[in-house]
Amino acid sequence: MTSQVSTSAGDPPAVGDVLGEQRRPEKQTRRLDRVIIRFAGDSGDGMQLTGDRFTSETASFGNDLSTLPNFPAEIRAPAGTLPGVSSFQLHFADHDILTPGDAPDVLVAMNPAALKANIGDLPRGAEIIVNTDEFGKRALERVGYAANPLEDGSLESYSVHPVPLTTLTLEALKDSGLARRDAERAKNMFALGLLSWMYHRPTESTESFLRKKFAKKPDIAEANVTAYRAGWNFGETTEDFAVSYEVAPAASAFPPGTYRNISGNLALAYGLVAASKQAELPLFLGSYPITPASDVLHELSRHKNFGVRTFQAEDEIAAIGAALGAAFGGSLAVTTTSGPGVALKSETIGLAVSLELPLLIVDIQRGGPSTGLPTKTEQADLLQAMYGRNGEAPVPIVAPATPGDCFTAALEAARIALTYRTPVFLLSDGYLANGSEPWRIPEEGELPDLRVDFATAPNHTNADGTRVFWPYQRDPQTLARPWAVPGTPGLEHRIGGIEKQDGTGNISYDPANHDFMVRTRQAKIDGIQVPNVAVDDPGLADGTGRARTLVIGWGSTYGPITAAVRRIRREGGQVAQAHLRHLNPLPANLGQVLGEYERVIVPEMNLGQLAHLLRAKYLVDAHSYTQVTGLPFKAEQLAAAIAQAAEPVGTDGRSGNATKAEGNADV
Amino acid sequence: MSEALALVPKAEAKQSMKDFKSDQEVRWCPGCGDYAVLAAVQSFMPELGLAKENIVFVSGIGCSSRFPYYMNTYGMHSIHGRAPAIATGLATSRRDLSVWVVTGDGDALSIGGNHLIHALRRNVNLKILLFNNRIYGLTKGQYSPTSEIGKITKSTPMGSLDAPFNPLSLALGAEASFVARSIDSDRKHLQSVLRAAADHQGTALVEIYQNCNIFNDGAFDVLKDKDSAQEAVIRLEHGQPIRFGAPAEDGLGRMGVVRDPASGDLRVVDVTVEGTDSVLVHDAAASSPTTAFALTRLADPDTLHHTPIGVLRDVKRAVYDTDMAEQLEQAVVQQGKGDLGKLLAGGDTWTVAG
């Protein structure tokens, strides 16, 4: 495949309107295949923006990338403290990569707290760029440094670049006329400029971004651009930075197409808009603000010109209630929330199961229980989605695997909801929501046709020959009931949460009818057509034979699991991998697949919820490997754990969690 | 036809009460006040002349919430307390529908209190019929949030300790644009209130005193008994002096409602003693809710003496679903009709050639 990467800005600047300029370093350069950078500072230091900008530069350069923003739940935690540290990690490469990376090669630490909070993650030899201006006595004491780590030799095994970022930024802006406070705030752009120089990032997009972002405050815009350029020049001129690095575009990693960088929540919001268009139904979102789901509400609120109605409700219950009302009226209805919100919505989800109306419930999972860890990731709502309702109330579950996949998963969830007239869970999580990756923009022709037929005429003939409408007369194939929306003459009907008589939908307390209806609702969900799960087992293709061990995951662990499996294979190990997008119903071939492997390992960011389902349904001795740190798995650790768990049964028994995984010598 | 129903398609043929009766057997206790309300609503509906497929009744849980099953319109019997939220989604997404909520005192004021107040403040185009029987009927007789203090019920053998809500005071505090009250047995009055509610743009709250003859029989007898009612009930009419009781010489009631200049509260006076000059003229359209609120406080909570019925407040203000529809149109004017390809491409893209 011959590849070529070109960049284009969506809104080209008007002629003569120079928004940004492209700059090229002249010092010695070295080629790298991949780099992991972590920006860390106070919540108020603008680290997320800095990371976002570096990501955009990197995406438009054509590297593959994966990001991990990590920030406190407090909006402005006390300055200079460990809990107040906000960080943004970016992994970029000249080949295809799957995770934000385990250990940063470069740490940018804006203060002692950022250094202290992150130093433990750095491998020996990592580069550390510190803002020395913030390393005063009080700042050091606040985070418990007895001595200055920049001077006491404790950082000897790292390559430390002490840079007075604040002083240099103020110096660069001394003619800007800005107050010291305002000028100082541009220091993150100085740092970004320096890193952009170090890694040959394209610079013009950041300059034009800053000019647009601060269009109403041109002096601030200029100050940020000046600081950004000063940072770049600093790298080019100072002796401390002798080399800069090149990471070539990952052109061959990408199938042809037009790409952009996208976060999971943005992809999910776009997926919903696309589903509405493909279904030719107006989108209605009922939502209540909750981290980390609010961004979907924000995003959809901006697209009213697509006929999108967003309703910020008084609470989680009203949010889903309004969505269900809109579904009754014929909208593509959605509610977005996180775990605690799902708990509140449970009763209404049960009603939607009983009413058999299409409804998407988007759960951006976060650490639990209760308020838990609002800004951290977890996969512990699987069983809540599966079973968290009174009565037998089955709900299909779809889980995206990567940030970009949130788009496709939203369309798939909509397909199931609309085809089978059922609420559907879309289980994303904090890692997917805020993480980002390059995403191939689909052509409109690639999107599924989601159009539905509303009921328009009576569907049953009474004994006396009159034609009537039966709201629970099912489609024999899908078992879906007709969707007859108000405004359709002759189909007036009443539905409710009380058990209904099969067919007529009239209230029925008949024991046999209830038994039949419970089983029929279950059969409808069990019968949903979902694709078979694919197994990646290289041995089957190259003739070395089937692997003994299958690693199976779901949702956002796709990246780390795939990276771990690749590591194992690189070192000669043999392991098969499968990943579930559909958690309910599970793919029809899954039982067979599981039966083909001696060892089944299930890594999850919970205490083994999928493993529990697999054991219960397929009687397989699934080995559960779990982590609930609020952070995604690290590939190296996971590889070691998989390798250990893959040992023949008997040597390690069936011990649960290989939490202390050092190396992977045996694969 | 009122502006409130302008977007709802009209019936092609003349309708009768029969058109609104469903084929379901009505299953309230014999003698329940709900029958009277159902009959009043079914016989009132033809008057609106709306296509009945564009009418939707949404209810929560409770005796009154069975109501939708008996109306031959679209309907949803939902879950406890949530009908206003569900109806809000329906009404905002389908402005061609006439959406009615049927709820009770437990449903609307206890478990669903939050949804009720927010529906009222938003002013979505909904008509909420609150059947107040001051008791839990379906769960067999516990006190409700409108039961009087000290009420002996199964869950309060020594008397209820809860201070009750005054539903109309609550509604006015929640910025309701339309607040009215009627009584199950007074079909003519009830229908006049329904008419005003249907004509109102935005959320209308109609409290209907409803007798539960099984668990709280006679709760409103003082307002129904011909002799006592004359002194107990104040019939409000927009633009008319607030007079009630046995007729005075001028043919209007002997009693009048006046404002106490010191406290600003309302009180009842004998006009044959104090004259008619200071008697208040009812103004449902007053922009300030102060007088309407004072009217809701007039009745004695124990004896129900001096209970105003009729439309207490009926004012025009921004309607949520209308404004939402306008924002959608505005967005098209400002941003152009949504173009999915453009949206997905966003700002910075790059191309990988094959």
Ligand code: SF4
């Ligand atoms: S319990 Fe009371 S409110 Fe309920 S149906 Fe019987 S009489 Fe009516």
